[in-house]
Amino acid sequence: MRKFLLSFSGLCMAIMLLTSAKAQVTLPAYEAFNYTVGDSLPPATWSGLNSGDQILIASGNLSYPGFATPAGNKISFAGGGRDYFYGFTTQYSGTVYFSFIMDVTALGTLDATGGYFFGVCDSATNFGATIWAKLNGTGYNIGINSRTTLANAQWGTTVYDINTPVLIVGAYEIVSGAANDIVKLWVNPASGSFGTTAPTPDITYTNTGTDLISLSRVFVRQDSNNETPNIDFDEMRVATNWASVTPAGIAVIPVTSITVTGAGNATTITTAAGTLQMNAAILPANATNQTVTWSITPTTGVASISTSGLLTAIADGVVSVRATANDGSSVFGTVDITISNQPAFVPVTAITVTGQGGASTITTSGGTLQMSAAITPANATIQTITWSMTPTTGMATVSTSGLVTALANGSLTVRATANDGSNVYGETILTLSNQGPAQVSIYNIQYTTNVLGDSPYKDSTITTSGICTGTYSGGYFLQDGNGAWNGVYVYDNVHHPVLGDNVTVSGLVDEYYNLTEIKNVTTYVVTSQGNPQPTSEIVTTGAAKSEQYEGVLIKVQSARCNYYNATGWWEVLQGTDTLTVDKLLYTYATPIVNNYYDVTGVIYYSFSKYRIEPRELNDIFVNTGIESASQNAGITAYPNPASDVITVTNLKNNSIVEISNILGQKISAYSNVKSTELALDLSGLNNGIYFISVKENGKIAKTIKISKK
Known part of the structure; x- marks a missing residue:
């Protein structure tokens, strides 16, 4: 929402309020946002100005390697809305330093001009050391300005990725004289400088206009959708020295x-x-x-x-x-x-598991049933057991005392295992009904014929289960089978499964900028750990960029690295189709342009682009067997675009030629081709984009994108 313009009298009133008896903190100051989640910034320490969206307290916090451990919560804001000021003891000389950790979670409609969202000031209208952000490709640049004039913004060249915490340190130095105050900016300074002395700034700029008279506030600003991206903001500090705004974390000394x-x-x-x-x-x-x-x-x-x-x-x-x-x-x-000298040990020989009163059903939403375990013989030396649960079609939790709590309709097995080392156990089957969200397979959540790729369960609350195939601080990927349509992304920064966990979640199916995801997680249960990963689906770089592989563990083979970005992402190429190898889950530091790679990872969709997300070093394999790919670079298809017939040339004996649609679904295939040319009939296909894949010796030699008109 864009902010409303204040009348002159309203503006004067706002300035009067901001300069009145609002509490000012002494320096050094630390704001951990330790307030109630969902509330606005509290008026006891923050003064609001303008109309529009509030800046709200969000759960969780942001951290940076080597920095002090975060506390409290964080704030989240985007686009246009209210601005907030945080007052401190007025400084008339010297330098005021500030720091904060920010995470741009989405670029929204941020443009290449950008705008400022933070700074220091001496009133509600005179700003300095303003921190700026602007769009650059699929990321953003960070800059600083001595005041607010766009032409004076000084920009760093590094492109920062979304969903990556960034540590910002800024400074405003009051210099005697006129039009000569100095501002400085550090972005992600080295941890060795934390708590010591300031390193060389990334940017230093001397003001050429009117200087600030004094410094008494910092502010957080929501300007407009084009100038303010979606930002999580945390760990704000203000002081008169570097060390106080860059506290080092406590060194962890491990046990040896x-x-x-x-x-x-x-x-x-x-x-x-x-x-x-x-x-x-x-x-x-x-x-x-x-x-x-x-x-x-x-x-x-x-x-x-x-x-x-x-x-x-x-x-x-x-x-x-x-x-x-x-x-x-x-x-x-x-x-x-x-x-020694213990009585004879009597092992458990049998366990009978029953529900209270002989019940084997739970029929109320979120209902419970106390289980009991009868041990044989009655004089067994160790009478304790461990409770566990294995879901079949239903889902529940079971406590250490055997209390089962229903979560989703279906059946499950409750087991009691003896703790005497005998490995004896007893179990029974429970049936659950009238529970909340329906249990839905990931395949059914993802499979769609909708032209926009929307899930048929969009805006529905569901329960689903799958093996964790990838995880990071902001969410994780689950997959419940091999191949297309069987993977999904869960937006959840509260729970953190590890690879191989079998996880059951309940949440809302959402289409976040065309990414099918599960959010607003209300139920999270790890039912087992250490499970094998699903088999990675081998696909082409072209086919990988399709709805059916969103969230799915895939592999591309013999793909040439044709571009590397210094921020950590790179591209691989098969034929004319590129695929971005991203760094959401893992950053591969040493891709070499023109080397060939086998890359395994989950497919993620962000900013209108499909990306493969490796999980670890073992997901990247330098493929030296590239002769076939290089020798077959001459495979072509003409005419392109085509209407009825397209001819593929320079084929080898026994090649396999396949046609697939933009969803990666195979339309037709020609096996054991004996000729160097093959004419393909397109007359029965609808107009649109298709892919021709040529396989030789079981490997993809080339993929060609064609247009049927």
């Missing part, structure tokens, strides 16, 4: 070794049901995270261990006690404990 011992160095338990307190000595002594997780691996004996490391004997023999570091280092220490 753990030595496990029993109290008094004991390695035995000799009394019935006796206990032994285990201890874990961690090195280095100043490791950041000093906590461990205790576990037992039975060898010949049986015991239990508490979260604090208290070992309780159950059956004679030897157990291995392990303490594993909780800092993610995977470091652990072990010690063997010998147990």
